Amino acid sequence: MYQAPRGTQDVLPEDEKYWRYVEGTAAKIAEQFGYGLIRTPAFEDTSLFVRGVGESTDIVTKEMYSFEDKGGESLTLRPEGTAPVLRAYLEHGMANRSQPVRLYYLMSMYRYDRPQAGRYREFHQFGCEAIGDGAPMVDAEAILVAWRFFEALGLRDLTVQLNSIGCRACRPAYLAALVRHFTEHQMGLCHDCQRRLEINPLRLLDCKQERCQPAILSAPASVDHLCEECRVHFAETRELLEGLSLPLVPNPRLVRGLDYYTRTVFEIWPPVVGGQSSLGGGGRYDGLMEQLGGKPTPAIGFATGLERIILKLKEQGIAVPEVGKPDLYVAHLGDVASVPAFQLANEARRVGLTCVAAVGSRGLKSQMRQANNLGARFAFILGEQEVQDGTVTIRDMLESKQWQEPRQAALARVLETKG
Ligand SMILES: [Zn+2]
Ligand SMILES: [Zn+2]
Incomplete structure (x- = not known):
């Protein structure tokens, strides 16, 4: 008997109502803000993700589904949506359109990860990207779109975790402070963090290992190391959000798993957070377009995991409209x-x-x-x-x-x- 490959699932008709509800809500909210739907290919040149996601990330080092096609090209099933959307922005000359260009997607993603509840090797994301404007209002709007989506779904007790991780100018000094701090505590760190200390010290803050928590809790905060521009940008973003009655929680330990983030980072958290249970998140990535061969272009975006959201809807017993019942x-x-x-x-x-x-x-x-x-x-x-x-x-x-x-x-x- 054949079975669906490990880490994938069939969605049967009785579960379709959840997918219809979540995808329908995503499209409705994104379009209310003027976002247009974009669909990109399921696979891209491998180098797009190596350059776009970052060579030291778990995604690139361990999780990509890469293969050589019959013509000898190295291709990779998309593990995330931002790099493909930026590639499309460049390829179609969208810099000539009115900025920011607001794009959203509902697409399957592929990562060779250890399957567990709500985490699959083929999974689906709703994501938004606002490209071409660096104003704090764009940050606030992107966070608001994400929040409105969760609010419209009817999910309860969520929070918006917010941080700023600085820019190219101020990040090096902060990273140096992190390295100093974690080197002092090096004996207590887990094996992965020993490695991260050399490759990407920011990611230590993201470690879920018990033994690393004391060093993480006493680590220097990025918000205390921001340059003047980043400090003002973050203050204005916060001020805009505070006027919108979101359940905003400043979180100085919040970093994101991908290398390309600058300044604003945020995540949507359920009431109990452990391991991988964030429902979605994103941030600003002002350096990414250049990394992909374009002109410097500020941009911000987020992605949310539909399987996890559906799990949460069921957990919270939220009634969704029936589909497919005959009259x-x-x-x-x-x-x-x-x-x-x-x-x-x-x-x-x-x-x-x-x-x-x-x-x-x-x-x-x-x-x-x-x-x-x-x-x-x-x-x-x-x-x-x-x-x-x-x-x-x-x-x-x-x-x-x-x-x-x-x-x-x-x-x-x-x-x-x-x-
Ligand atoms: Zn800065
Ligand atoms: Zn660790």
Whole structure:
């Protein structure tokens, strides 16, 4: 027996309502802010991610699905959306459009990661990128889009964690202070952090190992090492957000897993945070466009994980609109009625109803069981007599009542109930 590859999942029709709800809400909120949907290829040149995501990151060193195609090109299934979106921005000359260019995506991503609850090797993200303007108002707006999305989903008790990690001018001094601090505590650090200390000291702040926590808690904060421009930028961003009544939590330890972030970084956290449970996050990445061969272009964005969000919706018991439940099921009794029932079902669809027809030769009891399992609101039952006098027996599946009615009146009743 075949199984879906490790770290992937099938989404069955009964779960579709969650996907429809989350993706529909994402599209609605993003478009309310003037973001346009972009779709990029599932794979790109490997070097786009090596340059764009950062050579020292876990994604590039351990998690990419890279392969050589039959023409000898090295390609990689996209592990994230920002580098592809920037590549598209450059390729299509979007610098000539009015800035900022606001783009959102709903796409699958691929990372060879250890699967666990809410974490898959093929997963889906809703993300936004605002490219071409460095004003604090753009930062505040991007954070607001992310927040409005979670708020509109109805998720409770979330917080917006906010930090600034400085720019090219002020980051080196901060990194030096971090290295000094962690070198003093080097004996207590986990193996990964020993390595990070040499490659990317910022990532030590992100370590979840128990033994590293004391050193992390006493580490210098980036906000105390910002240059004047970064300090003003962060203060203005915060001020704008504070006027919007978000559940904002300044978090001096917050860093992001990717190398390209500058200044503002943020994450959306559920009430209990452990390991990988952030629902989404992002930040400013003013240096990335240059790294990909473009002109210096300020930009900010975020991404959210749809599988984790759906898990959280279920955990919090949030009711989402049903999808795919038929308005009507058309059953038949006896051979004479089966073709007229098939035709009546088609008529029902033509007037706008979702209608499932009983097909084959199963008995009425089995047909009604199917109507019930599908969650049909009404059922029509056609027998020999109904066919003769142009009526149906209509059954209200919710109220468990049934009566006979002329066909057109019965159809009108189902349509009216549908609203
Ligand atoms: Zn700075
Ligand atoms: Zn550690």
